[in-house]
Amino acid sequence: MSAQIEIRQYRGGGRHAHDFVQILFPMRGAMRIDIEGERNVVSNHRLAVIPEGHEHDFVPSHDCRLMVLDVDRSEIAGDLPASIVTQVDPFLWRLFNLIGDEIAADQHRAADAARLALTGLQLVKPVPTAAPRVDERILAALARSDESVAGLARRTGLGQSQFHALFRATTGQSPKQFRLRRLLDRAVDRLTGTPDPISEIAYDLGYQNVSSFNRLFKQRFGVTPSEFRAAGRRNG
Structure with missing residues (x-):
């Protein structure tokens, strides 16, 4: 697997980990997510990044519908976003929603959609290169x-x-x-x-x-x- 993208609806979690990076783009509803003990809620204009090997669990709302990108770390140019849940610029969010609409209409376009999503992901604010100062x-x-x-x-x-x-x-x-x-x-x-x-x-x-x-x-x-x-x- 290099990159796979699809629209999914989850009914429950169960703690687990992947050997690839998983990125969640909520198209509808919300999801409470726990990644290695760090908890947050992913919803409109907020994507979640689950690094490879990180144990995670989640509780979705009934109407939760996500575009899910499963990708090998080697396919991602640059750094991942800084947080497990990252605010996304409205312009980029419209792009991700358009990608989701394309996949929902025709799953055969998933390969092209995955490449476009990876390109958009590069425009999301990256991890700071300097470690935070700790006092x-x-x-x-x-x-x-x-x-x-x-x-x-x-x-x-x-x-x-x-x-x-x-x-x-x-x-x-x-x-x-x-x-x-x-x-x-x-x-x-x-x-x-x-x-x-x-x-x-x-x-x-x-x-x-x-x-x-x-x-x-x-x-x-x-x-x-x-x-x-x-x-x-x-x-x-």
Whole structure:
């Protein structure tokens, strides 16, 4: 196998690994994915990259429909995207959707579509060549990410501006961005693992109103909390 591409619908996971790179382009719905313990949600405008040999599992929504590219690492020019889930520029996303439509209409065009998808993949932001700067004080602060930024800065013995700079150098995100990602990951856990009302989840996570929670959730995952939960229930 050098490169194979097709449209797939998954009903469940089961932890496993491949000897090739797998790239998931969600055409519809959403999928919660766990790759080597790193969890995220792949949805509209977000592709997932599963490197060869990496154990992974997933939970798809009922309506999840993906374009899946299985490819030997030697066929990919340059570096893979930096994260297991990577935001894709709207122009590129339209290209990937057109490729998916072509395959759905005529599977015989899959070989040409795979080459075009590989070309588009080269335009996705690559892995940074330099390793991130790691500061042990920041790593220790990550375990207390619910604490205020001012409190974390004091705990590490740093001024707030210095703490912000070191935090971003270590994690690639500001403290606010990191906290938001953590909160939304916890929201996904609650939405998929409990029957708790969405309003209760929002208030428990510290949001003052449900509308702001819904807006931030959709900005990250491409679907609202209620849409994500409803899709998961249909799948169950």
